[in-house]
Amino acid sequence: MDIAKLRINGARLRASLEEMAKIGATPAGGVQRLTLTDEDKRGRDQIVKWLKEIDLAVTIDEMGNIFGRRPGTEDSLPPVMSGSHADSQPKGGRFDGILGVMGALEVMRTLHEHKVTTRHPMMFVDWTNEEGSRFAPAMVSSGVWAGKLERDYAYGRTDINGKKFGEELARIGYKGTVPAKKWPVHAYFEYHIEQGPMLERQKKTIGAPKGIVCLHWYDVYLTGEANQVGPTPMEGRHDALCAAAEMILAVNRLPERVGGNLVATVGEIQNKPNSRNIIPDGVHFTVDLRSWDDEHSIKAWELLKIEFREIATRRGTPIKIDETWRCPHAPFAERLVQRVLDTAGELGYSSLHMVSGAGHDASYMNQVCPTAMIFVPSIGGRSHVEVENTAWSDCEAGANVLLHCLLKTADER
Numbered sequence: 319m320d321i322a323k324l325r326i327n328g329a330r331l332r333a334s335l336e337e338m339a340k341i342g343a344t345p346a347g348g349v350q351r352l353t354l355t356d357e358d359k360r361g362r363d364q365i366v367k368w369l370k371e372i373d374l375a376v377t378i379d380e381m382g383n384i385f386g387r388r389p390g391t392e393d394s395l396p397p398v399m400s401g402s403h404a405d406s407q408p409k410g411g412r413f414d415g416i417l418g419v420m421g422a423l424e425v426m427r428t429l430h431e432h433k434v435t436t437r438h439p440m441m442f443v444d445w446t447n448e449e450g451s452r453f454a455p456a457m458v459s460s461g462v463w464a465g466k467l468e469r470d471y472a473y474g475r476t477d478i479n480g481k482k483f484g485e486e487l488a489r490i491g492y493k494g495t496v497p498a499k500k501w502p503v504h505a506y507f508e509y510h511i512e513q514g515p516m517l518e519r520q521k522k523t524i525g526a527p528k529g530i531v532c533l534h535w536y537d538v539y540l541t542g543e544a545n546q547v548g549p550t551p552m553e554g555r556h557d558a559l560c561a562a563a564e565m566i567l568a569v570n571r572l573p574e575r576v577g578g579n580l581v582a583t584v585g586e587i588q589n590k591p592n593s594r595n596i597i598p599d600g601v602h603f604t605v606d607l608r609s610w611d612d613e614h615s616i617k618a619w620e621l622l623k624i625e626f627r628e629i630a631t632r633r634g635t636p637i638k639i640d641e642t643w644r645c646p647h648a649p650f651a652e653r654l655v656q657r658v659l660d661t662a663g664e665l666g667y668s669s670l671h672m673v674s675g676a677g678h679d680a681s682y683m684n685q686v687c688p689t690a691m692i693f694v695p696s697i698g699g700r701s702h703v704e705v706e707n708t709a710w711s712d713c714e715a716g717a718n719v720l721l722h723c724l725l726k727t728a729d730e731r
Contacts, residue, residue: 319432328710338364347412348411353486356490372426374442380469381469382493384442385442386442389439390436393439395439398505399441399443400441403447405451409703414511417694417708418510425717438504438727458483459472462498464683500686503686507689507724508683508691508692509716512695514676517693518695523669525695528649528672529648530678531609532612532647533644534615534619535642537640538637543555548595565626576614580615581675583605584605585604586604604642651684653688658690661719661723693716
């Protein structure tokens with residue numbers, strides 16, 4: 319057959335995405351499939367079933383990463399890999415991550431259906447805990463696989479209820495025996511929704527990011543002094559929540575203060591004892607800093623820490639800071655990025671060379687092998703929310719670009 323005319327089955331891709339969206343479905347149209355929950359297990363079971371239906375060799379490693387291998391005509395060559403993640407945010411969207419998982423599956427189905435052979439073997443992957451919403455940090459399992467994080471560190475991460483990653487992985491039956499250690503990979507492509515507004519604003523169908531910004535996560539703990547709110551004068555209070563409020567506003571001011579392309583966010587907060595008539599004596603909140611320039615982000619954090627300590631001293635609320643995670647910015651392989659742009663053009667799709675402001679497992683894969691990503695538009699630029707949406711025609715377009723990028727790369731000498 320004429321490989322140039324080969325296309326994925328858009329209706330089948332949509333049906334698979336809709337089937338996965340039923341697992342952990344929320345009333346408002348999103349999904350809640352947090353890492354290592356029962357919903358995550360159901361999603362994994364479905365994915366493994368589909369992989370076996372097209373005769374992929376399925377393996378599950380000790381981090382719960384799911385791999386599906388398709389042989390090549392020169393099977394000893396390193397594989398070309400593609401995939402993403404199936405876990406979600408709390409009340410998250412039905413395209414984030416899972417589009418890349420189902421897109422890679424659809425490519426494998428298309429090759430299987432048409433009996434297409436490739437020189438290099440091809441490898442499907444579904445990474446565990448990309449989101450980091452239940453177990454911080456994000457992308458922990460691809461980080462372990464890439465040799466950038468320790469397995470036992472990951473196993474010891476706890477959720478808000480004190481449950482450990484390793485124990486929950488075993489509970490759902492996905493603590494595999496294969497070591498989570500990298501092997502030679504020829505190239506890695508990850509297909510994903512943009513999660514921002516640029517493609518839609520510029521009326522482009524395909525995004526080809528030149529790389530991913532750095533991601534720096536911090537956890538801040540403040541200790542105050544609890545007391546009854548009525549009899550306690552305002553003067554002399556040690557209110558941990560008031561100290562946190564000042565610090566959170568300082569985070570919001572930080573990008574304007576330091577300039578550059580930094581973004582800064584506080585996305586999580588816990589207040590104790592969380593009673594309306596008790597002065598708070600304990601607060602934990604998170605800080606997320608992102609920039610294309612790692613050093614700029616680190617210098618901004620050092621300025622912020624000084625301000626945090628000044629606030630804590632003035633309010634009498636001792637502060638503890640954990641530097642939880644730093645993932646460096648990831649510039650992708652230029653030849654693969656260009657391949658995405660060229661392939662989009664060959665297939666008749668408009669494209670945009672851009673930057674990814676969201677983190678992806680591709681950040682760690684970029685430290686193992688040549689890597690690129692393929693983006694499609696997010697309607698309204700919305701993601702990590704229940705209204706997250708992408709047009710079915712764009713889902714199909716991105717999967718076709720993925721198909722031909724993988725085919726070209728898997729036949730390289």
